[in-house]
Structures are given as structure tokens and as C-alpha cells.
Amino acid sequence: MSSSKWEMQVSTHLEAAWIAVDWGTTRLRAWAMSDSGAVLAGAVSECGMGWLSPPEFEGALLEIISLWLAKGRRTEIVICGMAGARQGWQEAPYRKVPCEPVLPGKQVAVRARDERLDVHIIPGLSQASPPDVMRGEETQLAGLLIAKPGFEGTACFPGTHSKWVTLGAGKVQRFRTFLTGEQFSLLAEHSILRHTVAADGWDKNDFIDAVREAAADPASVPGALFSLRAGPLLGSPPAGNLRSRLSGLLIGAEIGAVVGELGERAIHVVGGGAVAASYATALDALGYKAVSHDAAELTLAGISLARTVQRVTGT
Amino acid sequence: MSSSKWEMQVSTHLEAAWIAVDWGTTRLRAWAMSDSGAVLAGAVSECGMGWLSPPEFEGALLEIISLWLAKGRRTEIVICGMAGARQGWQEAPYRKVPCEPVLPGKQVAVRARDERLDVHIIPGLSQASPPDVMRGEETQLAGLLIAKPGFEGTACFPGTHSKWVTLGAGKVQRFRTFLTGEQFSLLAEHSILRHTVAADGWDKNDFIDAVREAAADPASVPGALFSLRAGPLLGSPPAGNLRSRLSGLLIGAEIGAVVGELGERAIHVVGGGAVAASYATALDALGYKAVSHDAAELTLAGISLARTVQRVTGT
Numbered sequence: 001m002s003s004s005k006w007e008m009q010v011s012t013h014l015e016a017a018w019i020a021v022d023w024g025t026t027r028l029r030a031w032a033m034s035d036s037g038a039v040l041a042g043a044v045s046e047c048g049m050g051w052l053s054p055p056e057f058e059g060a061l062l063e064i065i066s067l068w069l070a071k072g073r074r075t076e077i078v079i080c081g082m083a084g085a086r087q088g089w090q091e092a093p094y095r096k097v098p099c100e101p102v103l104p105g106k107q108v109a110v111r112a113r114d115e116r117l118d119v120h121i122i123p124g125l126s127q128a129s130p131p132d133v134m135r136g137e138e139t140q141l142a143g144l145l146i147a148k149p150g151f152e153g154t155a156c157f158p159g160t161h162s163k164w165v166t167l168g169a170g171k172v173q174r175f176r177t178f179l180t181g182e183q184f185s186l187l188a189e190h191s192i193l194r195h196t197v198a199a200d201g202w203d204k205n206d207f208i209d210a211v212r213e214a215a216a217d218p219a220s221v222p223g224a225l226f227s228l229r230a231g232p233l234l235g236s237p238p239a240g241n242l243r244s245r246l247s248g249l250l251i252g253a254e255i256g257a258v259v260g261e262l263g264e265r266a267i268h269v270v271g272g273g274a275v276a277a278s279y280a281t282a283l284d285a286l287g288y289k290a291v292s293h294d295a296a297e298l299t300l301a302g303i304s305l306a307r308t309v310q311r312v313t314g315t
Numbered sequence: 316m317s318s319s320k321w322e323m324q325v326s327t328h329l330e331a332a333w334i335a336v337d338w339g340t341t342r343l344r345a346w347a348m349s350d351s352g353a354v355l356a357g358a359v360s361e362c363g364m365g366w367l368s369p370p371e372f373e374g375a376l377l378e379i380i381s382l383w384l385a386k387g388r389r390t391e392i393v394i395c396g397m398a399g400a401r402q403g404w405q406e407a408p409y410r411k412v413p414c415e416p417v418l419p420g421k422q423v424a425v426r427a428r429d430e431r432l433d434v435h436i437i438p439g440l441s442q443a444s445p446p447d448v449m450r451g452e453e454t455q456l457a458g459l460l461i462a463k464p465g466f467e468g469t470a471c472f473p474g475t476h477s478k479w480v481t482l483g484a485g486k487v488q489r490f491r492t493f494l495t496g497e498q499f500s501l502l503a504e505h506s507i508l509r510h511t512v513a514a515d516g517w518d519k520n521d522f523i524d525a526v527r528e529a530a531a532d533p534a535s536v537p538g539a540l541f542s543l544r545a546g547p548l549l550g551s552p553p554a555g556n557l558r559s560r561l562s563g564l565l566i567g568a569e570i571g572a573v574v575g576e577l578g579e580r581a582i583h584v585v586g587g588g589a590v591a592a593s594y595a596t597a598l599d600a601l602g603y604k605a606v607s608h609d610a611a612e613l614t615l616a617g618i619s620l621a622r623t624v625q626r627v628t629g630t
């Protein structure tokens with residue numbers, strides 16, 4: 001996302017009509033918006049939800065947005081993401097799928113101490129069976145439906161915990177979260193594979209070969225991991241770039257597990273960076289059309305939708 | 316293994332006809348043997364191969380066996396396990412499957428500084444495709460073939476890195492290593508699941524349910540892990556004992572991946588303790604007959620076979 005056109009690091013003195021906020025576990029990001037929906041300024045801080053206790057959220061937010069607040073009126077702040085978690089600023093209870101990703105004007109009001117703030121949090125979504133939750137992606141999904149009106153099909157959110165979402169009839173029908181990114185880090189850095197999975201280097205062909213193997217037979221992946229240790233011990237044939245192979249095996253198994261739901265349509269991949277590029281490469285190698293979306297752009301579109309119409313308070 | 320009849324912690328002054336040694340990554344274990352094959356004494360130390368550099372092995376061994384060495388003659392020491400690894404005492408190059416698990420009298424001689432020592436290491440086994448290696452289990456497999464002459468079928472070695480071995484015609488035909496135990500520890504202690512997977516407690520029914528789910532559809536397991544986090548967040552229905560569920564999902568996926576090779580025969584499970592008991596429970600729940608074996612007993616039988624007949628020196 002660092003190359004996004006929506007990314008601006010400088011916080012300048014200006015008056016925002018309202019402020020959009022994406023509050024993740026590790027990072028906080030805010031945009032000063034005009035009445036017409038233009039981005040006037042952007043700011044980011046490392047005060048992610050994971051590092052804060054509930055009373056600390058307001059100060060962390062003010063630190064990056066106070067220069068944008070008008071005098072003599074409350075400025076509307078609309079937040080998506082982990083600030084609405086139980087351990088966040090204030091819990092915004094999950095809405096249950098199937099449902100629209102975001103309900104315009106129906107966010108959860110937060111009581112702020114600073115009178116200049118009028119804060120609202122967009123609720124995340126939950127699924128009863130199998131149990132699953134999201135906070136933040138629902139807003140990007142609303143943005144995706146604005147970018148592709150009437151879209152039905154699959155959206156993929158690569159990351160530490162990746163998500164696959166099925167959209168239909170304007171609603172999130174179901175979704176599934178995978179620990180793939182976290183498992184990759186644990187295996188590459190903390191398991192016996194760390195001895196042979198180098199910290200750098202990448203070979204696209206090794207990645208694609210592993211994706212294809214794993215997607216064709218996801219059940220075989222647990223039994224294929226130790227080969228990444230044993231192969232180099234035996235030395236012949238050359239084992240290739242094992243970091244790429246490990247990534248390919250895990251991502252291939254993930255795609256193999258969701259492949260029954262993918263259908264014929266293009267898969268919309270939300271996010272930038274190397275991980276999202278790997279998912280797009282993997283989908284392409286398996287014969288799917290991956291369409292990439294800028295996450296910040298979809299987030300802003302979703303937050304803009306969330307604030308429209310009147311708003312009810314309550315938790 | 317702590318309850319094994321072969322386990323003796325006291326090292327007393329006596330004269331061993333020969334000495335059997337099982338040198339693992341984390342532990343060293345030795346037995347003083349009589350000419351007739353009886354165990355005279357046993358000793359164990361924490362000087363596993365993982366903590367030693369090559370020149371340190373001899374001292375670590377002498378520390379626990381010196382009271383057993385006769386004066387005026389060299390005592391035969393036969394070692395299985397990681398002491399024969401490339402980073403061990405001296406490399407005992409892998410023998411390639413398919414092959415007999417152990418060749419009597421054909422071990423790799425080690426040059427010791429102490430003249431009382433006549434040291435030999437049993438080579439591990441390797442498989443070219445898919446790449447895999449073992450060191451130690453080949454000796455237990457030889458012991459299994461002594462306990463069950465003519466056995467053909469599957470042996471399972473639960474542990475941090477579990478192994479499934481197919482025996483036929485007196486040979487190791489093929490085998491497969493799984494990181495299941497290590498993945499369980501990483502997920503339970505270091506991933507986001509650590510928040511909901513309690514460090515203790517066990518529910519056999521939750522374990523069995525998860526084993527059955529995973530074995531029936533191993534490809535679904537990567538997508539089922541996050542439920543162990545999301546389930547308790549949603550609270551209804553009660554999520555059960557999630558440590559048992561995590562273990563069941565991983566072991567079930569492992570068995571699901573090898574199930575095509577299991578056939579109708581009993582599965583011989585080598586090892587003691589809670590992990591081996593879990594594998595036996597899982598196999599039983601899936602309709603297989605699990606036959607448990609004492610690992611130390613099979614190790615001693617295998618080492619005893621290894622020393623018979625004349626010996627050639629190697630590398």
C-alpha cells in the first residue's frame with residue numbers, strides 16, 4: 001500500500017469536512033476528507049489497536065488528526081477495523097452474514113471526551129458456522145461493490161490472516177479465514193525448516209510449481225513440508241529456492257481448499273505488496289483471472305458509504 | 316518411555332560385555348549389556364546431539380558409561396540416532412530405501428581417543444523422492460521385525476517429527492515425515508491461536524471429533540484452524556477444548572494424508588507417552604487397530620541385531 005495514491009504522510013493544518021480512519025492491529029491510518037469526498041490529507045501512525053488499552057485510543061487518534069479539526073463544531077470520524085473489537089476502543093458487535101457488508105449510516109457511536117469529536121465505528125461481520133470473523137474487510141467489500149456494481153463472486157484478502165469472501169445479491173454470503181501468512185512465518189523462522197529456508201531470495205518458477213502441486217492435492221502438503229529439510233541434506237536433485245517452495249505449498253493448499261467456490265469468474269484480490277502479488281501469481285498459474293485492487297481506495301469508498309444517511313447511536 | 320522396564324537411571328560399577336546407545340537430538344541414553352543380551356544397567360544424560368560439537372561426543376559418552384568399561388580390553392559400543400548425522404560425532408552416510416532397516420555387522424566405525432572404546436554407529440536411511448531421512452527409527456524398525464517376524468504393513472513413530480513407514484519383504488519400502496508435533500507447538504504457543512488454545516486440559520471426545528473431520532477432508536484443515544480463534548469470540552455454541560481440537564485437526568490431517576497406504580492391517584505405533592497415546596486413539600477412532608510398542612525395547616533389539624556378525628569399518 002505504500003505506493004497507493006491515497007497514501008500521504010504529511011499532516012497539515014486544514015479543516016476536514018469529516019475524517020476516515022482505518023484502525024488495524026498494528027497501524028492507524030487517517031484521511032482528511034472534503035464534503036465532496038476528496039482526500040485533503042493523510043496521516044499514519046504505529047498506534048495499532050494491538051498496542052493500546054481502551055482509554056488510549058482517543059489520544060492516539062488526536063495525535064494524528066487534531067490539525068484537521070474545525071473550531072466550534074464536532075467533526076465526524078468514521079472508523080473501520082480493529083478499533084471496534086472487544087479489546088478495542090469500544091466494541092462494535094459483529095453483524096451476522098449473510099448481510100450487506102456495510103449498512104450506510106448505521107455505525108456504532110463512541111463517546112469521546114474531546115468535544116470536537118463525533119466518532120462512529122463500522123461493525124465487523126461474523127459467521128456462525130464455521131465460526132469466523134472479520135473487521136475491516138467488510139468496509140473494503142462495500143468499496144468493491146461500489147467499484148464493481150452488482151459483482152457476484154469471490155474476493156481474496158491476502159495477508160497474515162488471509163480471507164476468502166463469497167459475494168452474492170449484494171451481500172457477503174460466507175467467508176473463510178486462513179492462517180497461511182502466520183504459518184509461513186512460524187515455519188520459515190521458528191521450525192526445523194529455518195535451517196534450509198533462506199531468509200531471502202525468490203524463484204517464481206519454484207513458487208508456481210509448488211502452488212500447482214499443493215492445489216492439486218492439498219492433503220499432501222503436511223507430508224511435503226519435511227522435504228524442504230531433507231532435500232538439501234541429500235543434495236540431489238537441487239532443491240531449488242525453498243522459501244518460494246514453502247510459500248507455494250501453503251498458498252497452493254489454501255487455494256486448493258477454496259477452489260470449489262471459485263467458479264469461472266475473476267477473483268478480486270484486495271491489497272498490495274509482495275504477498276498480494278504472490279496470490280495473484282498463484283491464481284494466474286491455476287488458470288484463474290486475478291484482478292488486483294488498491295486496499296486503501298476500497299477502504300475509503302467503503303467508509304464514505306458507511307457515513308451516508310442518518311446515523312443511530314448505540315452498542 | 317519413563318515407565319519402560321528398560322529404563323534405569325543408576326549407573327553402577329560393573330563390566331559390560333558391550334554397550335548399546337541411543338543418541339537423540341536432545342538426549343543420550345545408554346545400556347550396559349551382557350553377552351546373552353540382558354540389560355545390566357542403564358543411564359541417561361541431557362547431552363543430546365543438538366548441544367554437542369563433534370569433539371565433545373566422546374566425553375559426553377564416557378561421562379555415563381565409564382563405570383561399565385572393562386580393563387585391558389576394548390568394549391564394543393553400538394550407537395543409533397543423531398550421533399551419525401553430519402553435525403554429529405561422525406557422519407554415518409544414509410543407506411537408501413528400499414533396503415533392510417539395519418545390516419547386521421555393517422556399521423560405521425568411529426575413531427575414539429580412549430583406547431577402551433570400540434565405537435560403531437548405525438547409519439540412518441534416506442529416500443530420494445520425495446526427499447526424506449531418518450536416524451534412529453531404522454533401528455526400531457529392525458527391532459519391530461524381530462518382534463513380528465515377516466511383518467508387512469505400516470509403522471508409525473509419533474513425536475515432534477512423526478514418521479510413517481511402509482515395511483514389505485523385510486525392507487523399508489518408503490516413508491514419510493510430518494512436522495505435526497512441531498506445528499502443534501508453534502500454533503498453540505506462538506500463533507494467534509495461543510489466545511484461545513489453553514495450555515492444559517484435554518477432552519478426548521473433542522479430539523476424536525476433530526480427528527474424524529480432518530481425516531475425512533484433510534484439505535479443509537488450513538481453513539478450520541482460524542475457527543479455534545473465532546469460535547470463542549462468538550461464544551455460541553461452546554467451542555469445547557480447543558487444545559484437543561487443534562491436536563485432533565493436525566493429527567487427523569496427517570492420518571488422512573497417509574490413509575491410502577494403511578491397508579487393512581494393524582498399525583504398529585512405536586513410542587510411549589501422551590503423543591503416542593493420541594495417535595493410537597486417533598487410529599482407533601478411524602477404524603484401524605493400533606498396536607503399541609515400547610520404543611526402548613525395539614531400540615535395544617535393533618542395536619543387538621546391528622552388532623551381530625563381523626563388522627567392516629567405513630568412511
